[in-house]
Amino acid sequence: MEKKGILLVISGFSGAGKGTLVKKLMETYDEYALSVSMTTRAPREGEQEGVHYFFTDRERFEKTIAEDGLIEYAQYCGNYYGTPRAYVESQLARGSNVILEIEMQGALQIKQKIPEALLLFVTPPSAAELERRLVGRGTETPEVIAKRLARAYEESEGMDAYDYIVVNDVLEECVEEVHRLVDAARCEPIRRTEFIKEITEELKGFAKGAE
């Protein structure tokens, strides 16, 4: 069977616990790697090249875009951010599942370019719980919380474009579920193309031999 890793695109409501989930998943299993973004923004104190970001300038970033070297990119506050194809592909080739934590529009962009990417949408068990978590952080004003809930409503309309909806209730269970889903996804025909091709060819040989 194919040994290649799976490109795991994780989105979800702000407050759904994606960051903690990804962290715990990486701590629990060896076979996951986090995608490292490329950016034109200046490094901040303590940020390391190749760990937090690949730092570059506008000229080289735009050259990379032109060469189709990014699987998705966007601009924020005058800086480019993108996902370098080469890094993702080398990790996948070594058999690591590469995690990309990214918002909905970027996720759907990736699905179009890379149909075998696995898209997970992380959600709390209910909207009331989402609100509780956002309020519980104690770091955001009621206005910001209201904005995030309004944004969550918009995103809820796009959830069904994802491969799986993951309910993050108990963190440890959710980590196990995500890991099982990645395993299950390996059985989808789109990720068994090599196997299907091989057995079809082999059967064709038998069928011809029998004629």
Added chain:
Amino acid sequence: MEKKGILLVISGFSGAGKGTLVKKLMETYDEYALSVSMTTRAPREGEQEGVHYFFTDRERFEKTIAEDGLIEYAQYCGNYYGTPRAYVESQLARGSNVILEIEMQGALQIKQKIPEALLLFVTPPSAAELERRLVGRGTETPEVIAKRLARAYEESEGMDAYDYIVVNDVLEECVEEVHRLVDAARCEPIRRTEFIKEITEELKGFAKGAE
């Protein structure tokens, strides 16, 4: 979350070990039920009504077709065979996963009518292994084996219409894999429609409240 069972449609090459797999799955887990077909053929020695088949006559069978009471049906040797909708739906409603072991064309018919049905295709690890198993049975002539392999080649072209490809190498592992796939399938948006609807409505309420 939804408690409804999943309609599990199992196809696969002749010789892939579907029958043994289904038997073992039912023995290992309580939550599976086997679909019982309706037929116009006469009961054979030892066959029980409602266990092996629902026996009926042509007139009632055709009435059931007309009332859309079958999720699929076909004729073989002048007799009707079909899957009664009512039985499947009552089992699903009680939370059982209903297993339907059926060939490819019937399976694809069902997927069209019931998009949330889960289609599994069972295959040995290779065509050589398939041949070994068919020969190993010692019950079929070389001509029959050649026909089955030719049929397998035809079917291999349709494998990618299935939700998952299950490689049946070691039986016990395969049973576990099927069970995990059914679990994973519960996270697909098509089987989380209730949840998506509820959280969308709830978020809409929050979004409106914030306006």
